[in-house]
Amino acid sequence: xxxxxxxxxxxxxxxxxxxxxxxxxxxxxxxxxxxxxxxxxxxxxxxxxxxxxxxxxxxxxxxxxxxxxxxxxxxxxxxxxxx
Numbered sequence: 001x002x003x004x005x006x007x008x009x010x011x012x013x014x015x016x017x018x019x020x021x022x023x024x025x026x027x028x029x030x031x032x033x034x035x036x037x038x039x040x041x042x043x044x045x046x047x048x049x050x051x052x053x054x055x056x057x058x059x060x061x062x063x064x065x066x067x068x069x070x071x072x073x074x075x076x077x078x079x080x081x082x083x
Contacts (some may be wrong), residue, residue, distance in 0.1 A: 017051035023080045041074040
């Protein structure tokens with residue numbers, strides 16, 4: 001795994017909000033290696049957003065702003081809600 005992906009994986013597992021750690025960390029473990037440049041950028045942008053907001057978008061409590069409402073977020077949401 002290249003350095004960028006390693007850093008993103010680390011950040012995904014260490015958010016400080018356990019529910020998001022589990023959701024984003026598990027997604028990173030399963031999918032980071034296969035993401036293209038656009039997917040990596042979308043994931044990085046999601047990691048820069050506040051934890052509570054990201055959690056609300058994933059569980060459907062609030063709609064995600066357009067800049068975060070990507071196929072990547074839909075994939076994360078689908079994986080999180082299927083468990």
